Amino acid sequence: MKIINYSSILIIFLSISSCLIEENETITNASLDFSFSHSQICLPDTSTDNKLLLDKLIYSLSPDGSIIPELYSVKNLNYLISNISLSSSDGSNFPLEDIYFVDALNQTSLTLNLGEIPNNIYTHFNFQFGLDNSINLSNNFVNESFHTTMAWPEMMGGGYHYMKLEGAYQNDSTFYNTHTGPSMGVDYSFMVSKEIALNVDGDLGDISFDLNMIIDNWYKNPNDISFANAIMMDMQKQMQFKMNGMTDVFTIELNK
């Protein structure tokens, strides 16, 4: 009789504890958040708040930090990144998001929750700036929010812009349009791989990365590019922007 009573208690205990174990198991991985920030120039003093202020004319900086006497502002910034992933020390790749559209004027686009990532030692954060030509086709993403904003006319190759960076330079009333994309059907998208040190082992809670775009550097290194217009059919300019973008436009910071 006593044995049976003890077994009843044991079964009840098991029934309760089994639920607890199940809930604990669901939170062993880390949740990954992402923020997108933008700096117009790269200040040598990193303690200074360097966030992009839209529509504000400021001086450009040379690579050594000295002021280049050219004022410019940013009024509009949209871009697409794709094939977002984390790669790990064992050579595996963990895909995070296929395509993401960033609109600097739309706060909700500046944060991205990528959900849980499995335990691993991650060494690189990777993404493609723009879209690969295999998917960058006219009307390929008609139901995506970027379809109308980023469409690239078939006359010039078709598909979608990689980036629309617009503003004024020299003065308030002289505008530049830095529009990069698949000029005449040539793929100028490029991979960016940033080194990180992220050891996800058990429950780390929320992890937050910040991907920062230093806008000034699109025009600096290795190619010195002026704020010109009508570059959508200029294949040389598109290549120069690609090279600059691969060099030092993006930085990444792990917030936790």
Next chain:
Amino acid sequence: MIRWSLYFCIALLIFSCKKDPEIIFGCTDENAVNWTSLANFDDGSCKYDSINNYQTTPYIITTPYGFPDMLIPDDNQMTVEGVELGRQLFNDPRLSKNNSLSCAGCHNQNNSFSSPNQYNVGVDNIMGFRNASALINLGWNTSFNWDGSALTLEEQAFEPVTNPIEMHDTWQNVESKLNNDSNYFIQFKNTFNIEYIDSIHIVKAIAQFERSLISVDSKYDKWRKGEVQLSLSELNGYAIFNTEKGDCFHCHGTEMFMDNLFHNNGLDAGNFLDLGLGNISGNPLDNAKFKTPTVRNVEFTGPYMHDGRFSTLEEVVEHYNSGGNYSTTIDPLMKKVGIGLQLTNNEKNDLVNFLKTLSDNSYINK
């Protein structure tokens, strides 16, 4: 006793982790007479009003090439009956105070449901201050009116009926007029299964009709399908439109020929008489920004711009060719401000000729 306690424990073991919501059986079809909001599992018990035989026919929208799926609210799905009812309401002057002005009074089908007048006069002989927008492919718009003051077609349709410079009626009065019409009573019953015609269902029907106004049968569309050829002039205009030479595509791009955004296109050098989006958002950076209209059927929709200041397409092209006027909120896409596009007369003519290939005659003659 011991055996029962064991059974009890085993039952606990099995069910203790279940967190499923309670299943409530019943009729889940809102159109049924015995529909209940409490039910979350349809048990096949729905009963329908057999006297009026309430049954609607879905109105099928075929998504045109290069268009997104149409944005249709869950609570106002398209039906053949709804579209027809909306068409009648759209043309019914009883929606106005003195029964003299219908929606069609300012949105004439011959003009792609716009007005040939710069401004229109309301029932109290008060002149409006904006050009009546063309109604075309509205189901793919994400906001309505030149200033984006309405976010759905249903919301938009609410406004003109009570606007003092338009139809200047009250919804109570309009509802009363329509409820006294036995034909409408039956139609609303058959369309929405309601016993009283109210403003909510009036605007729902109008919105359904407006979503049915789809135009994709222009010479341009036929050319895209390989059915016709464009002339050399039209092709050159197409090239100007779709490259940075004319740079029309950044706002009037994709197969919809609009971007669902707001821009200040350099009409005025400050001292704006109409703040447009700025009036709605309260943000000075939005002053003088207006919603991009599609240029499909643009040949039929003059006069042009939010205030109808340009009578002809040639004047519109000349405005952009001049580069426009600088102001603090002008769009940086107007990058030739102060310089101009510097198109030749032939190029301007080609551009106009291309714009005319976007005319869908079947749309205005339906």
